[in-house]
Amino acid sequence: MFPKPRQDLVPNTAEFERLPLVKVTGFREYDARWRYPEEINLLGMEAVGLGLTTLMRERGVPVRIVVGHDFRSYSSAIKAALTTGMLAGGAEVHDIGLALSPMAYFAQFELKVEGVAMVTASHNDNGWTGIKMGIDRPLTFSPDDMTALKEIVMNAKFAPYHEGARYIYVPDLAERYMADLLKRPKLMRPLKVVVSCGNGTAGAFAPHVLAEIGCTVIPLNCELDHNFPAHNPNPEDLGMLNATRDAVLEHKADLALVFDGDGDRCGVVDNTGEAIFADKVGVMLARDIAAQNPNAHFVTDVKSTGLFQTDPVLKQHGAKTVLWKTGHSYIKRYSHETGALVGFEKSGHFFFNPPLGRGYDDGLVSALAVLDMLDRNPGKTLAELKDALPRTWQSPTMSPHCADEVKYDVVDRVVKHFQDVAAKGGTLAGQKIRELITVNGIRIVLDDGTWGLVRASSNKPELVVVVESPTSEENMRAIFAEIDAELAKQPEVGEYNQKI
Known part of the structure; x- marks a missing residue:
C-alpha cells in the first residue's frame, strides 16, 4: 500500500x-x-x-x-x-x-x-x-x-x-507535431520575424516552424538553457519584452513573436518595437476572423480589454464576445461548451476551435494566425493594424505577493469593500461605479468605461491587478490608485512583481 x-x-x-x-x-x-x-x-x-x-x-x-x-x-x-x-x-x-x-x-x-x-x-x-x-x-x-x-x-x-x-x-x-503545423500554404508576404524564446522549450521548435512557412527568422535566446540567463520566458514580463523590442529595432524586423516556457502562449511586438498586449492582439485577430466569419462568437477573460465589447469593426461584423473567468482551463472549457470560434486570454493563451484549430492553446498556432493576418493585409504594418484600434490606456498584468493559503480570503474582502462603495452610491477616481463584474474576483467598471480588476492568481501565491481606460492615462492611473490603496490595507499583501 x-x-x-x-x-x-x-x-x-x-x-x-x-x-x-x-x-x-x-x-x-x-x-x-x-x-x-x-x-x-x-x-x-x-x-x-x-x-x-x-x-x-x-x-x-x-x-x-x-x-x-x-x-x-x-x-x-x-x-x-x-x-x-x-x-x-x-x-x-x-x-x-x-x-x-x-x-x-x-x-x-x-x-x-x-x-x-x-x-x-x-x-x-x-x-x-x-x-x-x-x-x-x-x-x-x-x-x-x-x-x-x-x-x-x-x-x-x-x-x-x-x-x-x-x-x-x-x-x-x-x-509529427511540426509537420501538422506545416500542412498549410506558405506565406505570400516576405516577413522578417524576431523569434524570442527566453531560452525556454519553444526554442527547439518555433524557429524551425516559422522558417519553414517562409519567414526570415531572427532567433533571440532560442538556445535551450534551463538557467534562463537572459530573463524568465514569460511574454508578459517587461524584461523579456524590452529585450525583444531592442532586437526588432536592431534588425528592422516586421514583428517579433514571443513564446513562454512551455510554448502555449505567444506575445507580439510590432515593427516599431512596441509590445502589443495579448488582449489587443486578440481584438486584432477577432477583427480579421470576424471579417471572414460574420456573427462569430468569441470568449475572453475578465483581464482583457473592453474593446471586445465596444469595437465598432467587431460590431459591424456582428461579432459577440462574452467575458469569463481567467485561466487557460476555464477559457478552453467555456469556449468549447459555448461553441465559440475562438477564446482569448490577456495572458496570451488563445483557443482556436474547429475549423480553425482543435480547441487547445498553442503559441505556434497563435503565431501563425498573426502572420496570416499580416498576409491578408499586404499594404499595412503590424503597427498600423494596431493603431487602427480605438485607443485605450492599459496596464500590464501586475501581481502583488499573497500567500496561497489566504489569497482568496483577501480577494473576498476586497470584493466586499467595493460592493459596499457601490451600494452606498460612492465614487471611485471621481466617477460613479457603472458595473461590478464578479465572475472571477471583481472587475470595477466606472461611468466612462474605465475599469480595474483584482483577482487571485490561479497558479502562484499572488494576486492579479489589471486596469484600463478608454478615455485617458490619468483615469487609468486613478483607478489603479484606488485599488492599490485598498490592497495596502490588507496585511497579507506584499510587493508587486511590476507596477505602473
Whole structure:
C-alpha cells in the first residue's frame, strides 16, 4: 500500500527519501504547481501519478496517458517519478519526451490517447514544477477534477493494484507535431520575424516552424538553457519584452513573436518595437476572423480589454464576445461548451476551435494566425493594424505577493469593500461605479468605461491587478490608485512583481 503523503518533510533527511511529500496547496484551481523539492519530492510525484490513474478509473476513462516534460534541469526526473506512479496504477503511458504543452495536447489526438500529464511550470521561475492534466481532450482539468485528485492523493485513496501497465516511448512526436503545423500554404508576404524564446522549450521548435512557412527568422535566446540567463520566458514580463523590442529595432524586423516556457502562449511586438498586449492582439485577430466569419462568437477573460465589447469593426461584423473567468482551463472549457470560434486570454493563451484549430492553446498556432493576418493585409504594418484600434490606456498584468493559503480570503474582502462603495452610491477616481463584474474576483467598471480588476492568481501565491481606460492615462492611473490603496490595507499583501 502506498503511504499517505506528508506535508512536513524536509529535504536531505531520511524521511524525505522514504516518504512522499506533497504540499496540499500545490493542487491549484486547474493546474498543479509546487516548489521543488521544498513542496513535493519524487515519491510525492509518484503519488500524484497513481492518483491520476485512480481518478480515471473512477470516471470510467481508459487509463491511457500522454506524458512530456519541459526544459528544466529537474523536469525529466519529475516526469520519470510521475510515470512510475502511473505504471503502478496500471496505465498505458505514451512518453513523448521533451515537449511543449501543445505538443502533448496534439499527441492526445495523434495517438488517440484519452489522458495527458505534461510536466511543466510554464512561465514560473526556476524552482517551480507542475503538471497540466486532462482526461477529456481537448480539455484540461476543471476545479472539480483537481479537487477530486487532491482528495485521492492526500488521503491515499488509491485504487487497488492493476495489471496491464505498459510504457511506450514515442521518438518522433515532435516531427509529427511540426509537420501538422506545416500542412498549410506558405506565406505570400516576405516577413522578417524576431523569434524570442527566453531560452525556454519553444526554442527547439518555433524557429524551425516559422522558417519553414517562409519567414526570415531572427532567433533571440532560442538556445535551450534551463538557467534562463537572459530573463524568465514569460511574454508578459517587461524584461523579456524590452529585450525583444531592442532586437526588432536592431534588425528592422516586421514583428517579433514571443513564446513562454512551455510554448502555449505567444506575445507580439510590432515593427516599431512596441509590445502589443495579448488582449489587443486578440481584438486584432477577432477583427480579421470576424471579417471572414460574420456573427462569430468569441470568449475572453475578465483581464482583457473592453474593446471586445465596444469595437465598432467587431460590431459591424456582428461579432459577440462574452467575458469569463481567467485561466487557460476555464477559457478552453467555456469556449468549447459555448461553441465559440475562438477564446482569448490577456495572458496570451488563445483557443482556436474547429475549423480553425482543435480547441487547445498553442503559441505556434497563435503565431501563425498573426502572420496570416499580416498576409491578408499586404499594404499595412503590424503597427498600423494596431493603431487602427480605438485607443485605450492599459496596464500590464501586475501581481502583488499573497500567500496561497489566504489569497482568496483577501480577494473576498476586497470584493466586499467595493460592493459596499457601490451600494452606498460612492465614487471611485471621481466617477460613479457603472458595473461590478464578479465572475472571477471583481472587475470595477466606472461611468466612462474605465475599469480595474483584482483577482487571485490561479497558479502562484499572488494576486492579479489589471486596469484600463478608454478615455485617458490619468483615469487609468486613478483607478489603479484606488485599488492599490485598498490592497495596502490588507496585511497579507506584499510587493508587486511590476507596477505602473
